[in-house]
Amino acid sequence: MLFRIKSYLYFLWKSTNQHGVHSPFVFNLVTKCFYDRKKRASDASITSIYKKNPVEISLKNTKLLNRLIGYLNYEKVLIAENSSNFIEQILSIDNSTTIYYSAEDLDQFDFIYLDINQLKKHSKLLDILFSKAHNDSLLLLNSIHTSEDHQTIWQQLHNHPKAKVSIDTYDFGFIFFRKEQEKEHFVIRV
Structure with a gap:
């Protein structure tokens, strides 16, 4: 618990907004997606699913x-984890997506959701996932600051040569592969 408090205080000190x-x-x-708090028709469905599923995501x-x-217009989603179908349900509400659970199902994915614990279990998983990403893909990791191990994995990921843009929102780690962009790392309060 002390680690998480220290980690969060450090995050607040380093973070910025738009x-x-x-x-x-x-x-x-950040301004059109992260900070977009408009009421949506999907909010009621999201809240209902959220209340029925005990998850660590707020x-x-x-x-x-x-x-x-919806903001990034992603259609091909890979959920690279072994958990409940909570993430699938949330990502599918009002979005025209096709959800996959195996990296072998497709050559490339737009969006890859990864439970960071999977990287500890499967050392080659990251290479497989990076090979399945295209220029506009997003690799999203959960729980990047819940332990020292997770923080170390996150540091290695956002320093990876293929990771061009990384965003740390404390709860999530975002990795974009945009070759046209200089390598940058952002720490953003959401």
């Missing part, structure tokens, strides 16, 4: 997951 972002891509993502972050798919 005013500290100089990348047009990330600025638009309701605010659950709604963000749903908004991401």
Whole structure:
């Protein structure tokens, strides 16, 4: 518990909002998706699913997951974890997505949701997932600050040569592969 408190205080000290972002891509993502709090028709469904599933993701972050798919116009989603179908349900609400559970199902994915614990279990998983990403893909990891191990994995991931844009929102780690962009790391309060 002490680790998480220290980790969160450090995150707050390093983090910024949209005013500290100089990348047009990330600025638009933050202002038009992360900080978009408009009421949506999907909110009631998301809240209902959220209340029925005991998960470690906050309701605010659950709604963000749903908004991401629509904002980025993602269709091919890989959920690379062995958990309940909670993430699938959330990502599918009002989004035209096809959900896959195996990296072998498709050559490339738009969005890859990964439980960070899977990387500890399968050392080759990251190479497989990176090979399945295209220029506009997003690899999203959960729980990047829940332990020292998770923080170490997150550090290695956002320093990876193929990871061009990384965003740390404390609960989630975002990795984009945008070859046209200089390598940048952002710490953003959501």
